[in-house]
Amino acid sequence: MTVPARIWTVVRSLLIPAALLGTWELLSRGGAAATYAFVPLRQVATAARTALSNGELIGNLIASAEHACLGLVAGGLAGLLLGACLGASRICDRILGPLFHGLRQVPLLGLAPLIGLSFGNGAGAKLLVIALAAFYPVALATAGGVRNVERAHLELGRALTLDRRQVFRHILLPAAAPAIASGFLQALAFAWLATIGSELLFTASAGLGSFMQQAEANGRMEMVIVGITAIALVGLAMNGLVIRAVHWLLPWHAVEQK
């Protein structure tokens, strides 16, 4: 892409957000009530500067990102393991499949009371919620990816006298890798959502959810908006990172898509 074309792409992607911001600013000038609902942008900017300079925003942001990553890794690995079993072994699918698909139907919020009762409402409960959020999409995607391996490739493995472990490592896993990657991308979005949700639900410790809850309690609408913006930006950044990681890990897949 040429440089002007790239600039134009960026400008185009900013058009609608800019229009929304303009509308917001206009609405904020409609009297005291409107100023409370639609905080003037300048006030938001001042709040963002304050939160940034006193380290409050960054500290909470790092705490949240840490929770999300930890949950994503724990839940993702567990999902990978179960998904591989479900996809590769028919017996495993028969025994664990119904339980898995049944539990999957219960929304995470519906599990919150149960988790609160059995794990309290501290760090452990939070991590469990985030890990569960990441677990389901990765398990589903992995099972699907492993199940959809080409029979011809499995037959090649037999002709080359590969044993079960080698078939798994050299054929099943790479065949499922693109599906697993998109499972992880989805899991990331869910984990991030669950991170903020669990911070709002369970006892506050550091995190963007607590940051916003505190701002809400103090009637600091502008700080709430700073929090929301930070959540969106961190989510975008993590998404971008995972996409990069996928391209780096699966070069053949990235080239195939072009």
Next chain:
Amino acid sequence: MRAALQVRGVRKAYELHGRTLPVLADIDLDLEPGQFVSIVGASGCGKSTLLRLIAGLEGDYAGQIQIDGVPITGPGLERGIVFQDHRLLPWLTVADNVRIALLNRPITAEAAASLVREHLALVGLQGFETAYPHQLSGGMAQRAAIARALINDPKVLLLDEPFGALDALTRIRLQGELQRIWLRNRSAMLMVTHDVREAVYLSDLVIVMGGSPGRIVSRARVPLPHPRDRALAELREIEEEILSQLIGPADAPANPVVAATTAA
């Protein structure tokens, strides 16, 4: 001389809706070391099934299949196989696709690397080591598949319609390549094909199979030295003879499965 491959009285049948459908009846076949043998026959005559039995990819047959005097018990590295589709793994580079055949060979990484290099050179793919399969043409992908099948220096190379998916010109070019590779490598070759001209051009012996159930109808020797000129008149004569056997009066459906399903 002991046969590289010996097939004795091999019979196979499939069960279909509680009925037994014989696919192969009393197949006898010998392959001497370094010999090139082709099997031709109409679709459904069981020639691919026979090849898959020899490859160890299908079991449940009566009779004996021996490699170098040892009965086979499943797939083995002393038999290489080239499928009609190249079956390269899309997530591996060309070099890694060839190297994967060495996973169960107790050799060092350096020895493996030099074997891979040597065999890629043999099939004319040097310079494409780091390419991915989707970046190759069909002919190049099939060359890589041949390198993968030859890297374990098999006693018998099994080729299941190896050029069937290629365009006519690439097919002719690869037939020449296969002849050159075979003359250098001297594995015994057993090729299943539809293409009588291809079979006659490459083989020392062409086996003609007929259907319902699959059996060997005739064997035609091609007593001409290699490498051969495609345009030789003798080749045409043998080809015509085999074709007349294949297309001749026996116009019955070759495949009982197909016949049964179309009748139903």
